[in-house]
Amino acid sequence: MLATHRIAAGVALAAACSAALAGCGTGDGAHTRGTGSREGAYGAKEAVPAPAPKRAVRLIGDGSTAYTGPQPARPGQPRPERLGPGRKPPQFVVFSWDGAGEDSQKLFSHFREVAKANNATMTYFLSGVYMLPGEKRELYRPPRHEPGRSDIGFNDVRGVSDTVAQLRGAWLEGNEVGTHFNGHFCGPDGGVGEWSVADWKSEIAQAKAFVKSWKTNTGLADQEPLPFDYERELVGGRTPCLEGQENFMQAARELGFRYDTSGVTDQVWPRKKNGLWDLSMQLVPVPGRAFETLTMDYNFYANQSGARAGAPARHAYWGRQFRDGLLKGFERAFHGNRAPLIIGNHFESWNGGAYMRAVEDTIKTVCTKAEVRCVSFRELADWLDAQDPETLDRLRTLKVGQAPREGWTAFLTGGPAPAPKGVPGAPAAGQ
Template sequence: MYRSLLLLSTALLLPVTEAAAAEQPVLIRRPQILVISFDGAGSNELWARSRAMAKKVDARFTYFLSCTNLIPREAKKGYAAPGQKPGRSNVGFAPSKEDAAARLDHIWQAHLEGHEIASHACGHFDGKDWTRDDWLKEFSTFDTVLKGAWQANGVGEREPKEWQDFVENGITGFRAPYLSATKALTEAERAAGFVYDASGVAKGPQWPESDGGLVRFALPLIPEGPRDRQILGMDYNLFIRHSAGLDNPSKSIEYEERAYAAFKSAFDAQYDGERIPLQFGFHFVEMNGGAYWRALERLVGDVCGRADVACVSYTEAMHVIKTGQRRAAPASN
């Protein structure tokens, strides 16, 4: 479905001669889509850094938010994931109300800047054994936490007037923690009204697929390292390969170069080839001395300013696939 919607568009370019204009229309290639996403979206410092990165080249990212990042530790007992004791979360909680309030400001400003806020559930638990109702409970908790977040963190007077509608209608995408997608999750996503799921893994870049009203995106395997071994295009997977999941800042520059080479090579293969949408995933954690964030900043700076590259969110990627055009940039705030 989506592949067929992205046939090459045709249009006349400025001709070398008038005769050429009459006889030789030139095919214009589809834009190369690059989707950058962040799981968890915790650190306020990295919220600021990612937004600044995007502004330089008019890129728009997707932030898969874990809702416990808006619950202060003092209130953590109010959250209970399916099958878990109250107050448990694999990604912790906001250290204070002030910290959570600052994150709310980042979320709203990012939304106004054209970025996408999507759901990563709440406590980052592996839901492989959860039922449809378990997932629906977690989705409901996510909505409840977000709707009450400004009041709960002592800044109710700052809540944007559009916030409630944004939570109700503006969060349309989901990525499962640990990419743990199941049939029960799919059923719950449809029931909850999600438009797309980005929990998939593919052997390489592939077109999103339509599945009973739910659009499915899959992070690709890409070649990496001196032997071009395949690895998921996500910072955490590089972290595990490079240093077995243990921070090794002494090799940070080496890891950055390897990561950048892998990202850029995967990008170039599509940009110079079929132009299948490319996706990379990141976390709000600076692993191996920040190697992967620096590699990301280099990639975004190198490619996102090109006229025929669309560095967009998942939702906007669907629009570009259908129309071949980006949406207009949001008004300056």
């Protein structure tokens, strides 16, 4: 069941929505592998490396979650450091997923592998009701709605198990688990745009509770816990349909969140809003059209085929249009102001999977480039927090696609760029 936005940017646009999980996966949840010797060539015994020391586990509550220490970093991921004087900022790209859950399409597990293969980490915005089986639906008390109501449905036990397995693996690989909240209510008559600060606090508390009690609610007591304390790990989210941002941000700030990504903005450097980093969705070109739309699969889907299944003969073209729009946004940032590029998606196969293929092509194209960091929202917030506020203020003076006229060295030092060594008086090399 889909919900839509009402956002205008040149034409009326539809924006982010979650769809109900399309079924349950066929995986078997957590997997273990045995250790010991294995037969090598000609029957010789190969030595098997000793397994890595196990992380200490401190179970929380019913054992659905556990504190296992700091999150492992992606191999080779640089620590957030203050940008040195005159240094060009890296190009950050954030790929994120609304309502993340593993279903029969197995897109969650697929994009985990795509991320690992292309030096990327991502943010998965989990819908809490995907951790709650339908027979326990009455446990959900949505603000301004009857108990057990959800516009995106609930999961089943197998689906919860499969989703837990993906969340566990994703976190251990350095990805972030954020929240897309629960029932995904949009529009009038109790939609999130009408919710009070107290309503948001209730919704957030329930989203956490479903993650922290999935074993009790499913009866899967023997499965491994999620390896993180969700109270510590949950630091940001995206509201359904990008509605209700103002009251959500107030609630989120009081609950210790660090960022929000529920707004709409241009490709410029972010700033804090109400105490949180405002890492809003962005507008990028729609190739062949005279307007821009959000960096999200659903928005291109809405503009191309009215958020309905379109003619199969058009699927490939629409996928290329989405990919090329994202790449145009990337190129104007990379060669311009270096503002972080924010991209949002859903694990959906709209128009024959055209948007999933486009996102995968984009990941493979941009995340392997020098000077590019494909990171989670949490990692981006860490980097922003490490910067000199004056440097960030200066970066915010650059408009969409605008590179510093005097070059990056002069722009971020306040003085002229140095001449190349050994050539007195020669002009500075281009930045």
